[in-house]
Amino acid sequence: MSADVDVLVIGAGQAGLAVSHELTALGVEHVVFESDGVGAAWAHRWDSLCLVTPNHTIRLPGGEYRGPEPSGYLARDEIVSHLRAYAESFGAPVEAARPVTALTPDDGGFRADTPAGAVRARRVVVCTGAYQREYLPPWTEPLAHRVPVVGSGEYRSPASLPGGPVLVVGGGQSAAQIAEELCGAGREVALAAGAAPAMPRRIAGRDGVDWLIDAGFFQHTLADMPSSTVRLAPNPLATGAHGGHDLTLRTLAAAGVALSGRVTAVDGDRVVVADDLAASVAVGDEAYRQIWNAATTIAAERGLRGPEPLVRDESPLVATAPPPLSELGAVVVACGFRPAYSWIRVPDLVDELGFPTQDRGRSIRIAGLFFVGVPWMTSRRSPLFMGVGEDAAIVASQLAA
Structure with missing residues (x-):
């Protein structure tokens, strides 16, 4: 197929940024579409929200916590600042305010519909968070x-x-x-x-x-x-x-x-x-x-x-x-x-609980579609700051290969 981008990453939270970091390290061309801004899912929570896991468990690849309080708990705005600094540290190709309203298989790849127009990608990594619908x-x-x-x-x-x-x-x-x-x-x-x-x-x-x-x-x-x-x-x-x-x-x-x-x-x-x-x-x-x-x-x-x-x-x-x-x-x-993936136009994409059916992040329903940040993708820590980087590396290595 004729594609605008090789790999499209959807979402610029900890999962999407970790994937972008690993793809950058492997020299894989990609772009990150984010419906709002980097770390927006955290920015939209209540004012006093803090991490419930110690800061030292922030183990994003190349974005580990190195501050003075490893046993403390970052506040909401500090989490967002950490993610934004992480994105800047390796030049993550994030296009903010670029929501994907529909993702459709198209000629061996995918078409991502956005308010600014459609984008064609050979492969897609969905990183829209552990849960999307209250x-x-x-x-x-x-x-x-x-x-x-x-x-x-x-x-x-x-x-x-x-x-x-x-x-x-x-x-x-x-x-x-x-x-x-x-x-x-x-x-x-x-x-x-x-x-x-x-x-x-x-x-x-x-x-x-x-x-x-x-x-x-x-x-x-x-x-x-x-x-x-x-x-x-x-x-x-x-x-x-x-x-x-x-x-x-x-x-x-x-x-x-x-x-x-x-x-x-x-x-x-x-x-x-x-x-x-x-x-x-x-x-x-x-x-x-x-x-x-x-x-x-x-x-x-x-x-x-x-x-x-x-x-x-x-x-x-x-x-x-x-x-x-x-x-x-x-x-x-x-x-x-609860998970929400109805915007991905792939039959039988999810299981009875609404989660993508996947193996080490790779969709078992359609070639070229991957997920990171999904609960229990590989383990209990998959969507967490302490584990999402490992899952990102797993998917990035598959894309590079």
């Missing part, structure tokens, strides 16, 4: 007619919400972090929580993530997991805000957040919740213990200073019904994100 449960539609509903992707700060009590819905990191921030700002907060593992922020002076790295946690592959649905499971609750600290359902309750079970429906003025708070707390408690015990074992095996025996108050938490809708100022829905 998930809003069906009950949010009738709820929005009664009270302002804000997705976690829209939330910016406590001051950005209307006055009055706030109901946060969700069981993952975003829901817990937003609930903690709202409570710390003096807002009355209720959290309709789901089940998620909890992680000790520090064990024997080391970050919990460092112990998990030693335990091989991030090297798990999808084949190691009991079900492929792990790709939609919440990550361990953690926060890097204010220097990092434990963030669990128990710490939220102690701070004054009213907890309940999952939202199941909206009935008139009432938010209906399940009687499952105890089960969700138990999931967090068990994960917390497992990580602590793993650190104890690793320390003994390696001659490191190990933690003291774990002592925690694991008494039952009291569930409190969410406030009536008529009393709420806003509802923040943080129920996670």
